[in-house]
Amino acid sequence: DVQLQASGGGLVQPGGSLRLSCAASGFTFSKFAMSWVRQAPGKEPEWVSAINSGGSDTSYRAAVEGRFTISRDNAKNTLYLQMNSLKADDSAMYYCAKAPGGGLAGSTLINLLEISWGQGTQVTVSS
Numbered sequence: 873d874v875q876l877q878a879s880g881g882g883l884v885q886p887g888g889s890l891r892l893s894c895a896a897s898g899f900t901f902s903k904f905a906m907s908w909v910r911q912a913p914g915k916e917p918e919w920v921s922a923i924n925s926g927g928s929d930t931s932y933r934a935a936v937e938g939r940f941t942i943s944r945d946n947a948k949n950t951l952y953l954q955m956n957s958l959k960a961d962d963s964a965m966y967y968c969a970k971a972p973g974g975g976l977a978g979s980t981l982i983n984l985l986e987i988s989w990g991q992g993t994q995v996t997v998s999s
C-alpha cells in the first residue's frame with residue numbers, strides 16, 4: 873500500500889519559515905512525480921506544488937510562487953517543501969501526494985493524485 877507521511881508543520885509567525893518533509897513507502901518513489909496539497913478548514917483541498925520524478929522540473933500555484941520550494945531526495949524516498957515568507961493564508965493541513973506518472977502532467981489535478989488523507993501536517997501562521 874502507498875503510504876505518505878508528512879511532517880514538519882507547526883505554529884510560525886507571519887514572515888517565518890518551515891520545512892515540510894514527506895516519507896514515502898509502498899511504491900517506487902523515483903518513478904513518480906510528487907505533489908503537495910493543502911486544505912484549510914471549511915475549504916476544498918488545493919494543489920500547491922509538484923515536482924517530476926527526477927527532480928528537474930517543478931511547478932507552483934501562483935500564490936506560493938517565489939516563496940515555496942519543492943524538492944526531493946530519491947535515495948531517501950523523501951519529498952520536501954521549503955516554505956518562506958509565510959502568510960496567514962498559508963495556514964492549512966498539508967499533504968503530500970503521488971502523481972499518476974513521472975512527469976508533471978496530471979500532477980496538478982487533485983482528483984488524479986493519490987493522497988494519504990489523515991497523514992498530513994498542520995501549518996498555522998499566526999502572530
